[in-house]
Amino acid sequence: AQTVTQSQPEMSVQEAETVTLSCTYDTSESDYYLFWYKQPPSRQMILVIRQEAYKQQNATENRFSVNFQKAAKSFSLKISDSQLGDAAMYFCAYRETSGSRLTFGEGTQLTVNP
C-alpha cells in the first residue's frame, strides 16, 4: 500500500521569507500524481499544486513550487515571499494515475509571523 509521510508537524516562517515543507512517499508504481493541499482555519481543502510523475519538470504556481525527486520519492513544497494568508495546514497527497483514491500525509501546520 502507498504511504505518504510529512515529518514536520509544525513549521514557521517570517513574512516575505521562503519556507520549504517536506513530503516523502512510498509506492511501487511508476506513474502517479502528487498534490499539495492547503487547509486554512475555515477547514476548506484547497488544491495548491500538482505534479505528474512522468513529467520531469517541477510544477510551479505563482509563489508555490515543488521539488520532485522521483528516485528519492520526495516531493517538497516551496513557498516564496510568504504571506500571512499562507498560514494553514498543508497536506501532501498521492494518487495512482489509473485510480482515484487519495492517500494523504499527516499534515504540516505552517505559521507565518509578521
Added chain:
Amino acid sequence: DADVTQTPRNRITKTGKRIMLECSQTKGHDRMYWYRQDPGLGLRLIYYSFDVKDINKGEISDGYSVSRQAQAKFSLSLESAIPNQTALYFCATSESSGRAYNEQFFGPGTRLTVL
C-alpha cells in the same frame, strides 16, 4: 452557491446514537468520496463510490455505512456512534479517472463530536 455541500456543518451527539452526514454536489461528477480527518493522521478514506451502483470500502470503513441515493448525493451513516468517531468529515467528488488528471473537489467539512 457551493459545488459540494455537506450537512450538517457541526453536530454533537451521544454514544450509541445513529447519525447521518449528507453530501450533495452540483458538479455532475460520477465519483464521490468520504474522508475522515484526525489530528496527526491527515485524511483517511472511509468509502468511495464510482456511480450509484458501485460502492467501495476505503481504509477505515468499520463502523460506517454509506448510501448513494443519486449521482449527486452520497450519505455517510454511523449506526451507533462512539467517541473515537469524533472527527472532521469531508465529502469529495471527481470525474471518472483514468490517465487524465481529475481533481477532487472537497466540501466544507462536518465537525462531529460524539460524547
